[in-house]
Amino acid sequence: MRTLRCLVVILACFLVTAPLRAQKEKREPLTEAQIEQIREAGVDPAERIKLYTKFVDEHVETIKKLTNRARSAARAHRLDDELQDLTALMDEMGANLDQYADRKADLRKALKPLAEAAPRWLNTLRALAGESDFDLSRKEAIESGDDLADQATRLLQEQTDYFSQHKDEAGQQRAEPK
Numbered sequence: 001m002r003t004l005r006c007l008v009v010i011l012a013c014f015l016v017t018a019p020l021r022a023q024k025e026k027r028e029p030l031t032e033a034q035i036e037q038i039r040e041a042g043v044d045p046a047e048r049i050k051l052y053t054k055f056v057d058e059h060v061e062t063i064k065k066l067t068n069r070a071r072s073a074a075r076a077h078r079l080d081d082e083l084q085d086l087t088a089l090m091d092e093m094g095a096n097l098d099q100y101a102d103r104k105a106d107l108r109k110a111l112k113p114l115a116e117a118a119p120r121w122l123n124t125l126r127a128l129a130g131e132s133d134f135d136l137s138r139k140e141a142i143e144s145g146d147d148l149a150d151q152a153t154r155l156l157q158e159q160t161d162y163f164s165q166h167k168d169e170a171g172q173q174r175a176e177p178k
Helices: 002-022 033-041 045-067 073-103 108-127 134-167
Strands: none
Touching: 002 033, 002 134, 045 073, 073 134, 108 134
């Protein structure tokens, strides 16, 4: 009987704590002010890309600063969080690029700084010595950065080719049906 009570108590504790783990707050890679800036630029694809580029650059700078600190559990945890945020932000930016490319929006002015910054970001990530606490996050960030760099370079080339043939459409935010 005593064993049965212990089992019931343990099971009850598990059932009470399981929903609490599910309610854990999801990390957001952007601050509220940054989210608001992205919302305000929602109708201007080039401006959104510039903002995302700026925000990714800020995360990379934070990672750079953290690499110079003495190794500790807190530093490793913070690096892991920053790398996860960076990966999420680069993935979100890639999704936006996919959407804007389908519209035939002229993104060349925003893509050029992105295509130039992406290799710099990758160099920072590759220079970061892997530690077991954040090695997986580092690898995912590098993979996401590689994808974003390839996408930005490819899209910039496609846009340059497209708008050299369709000069009348240069500067547009989306293709207008003819």
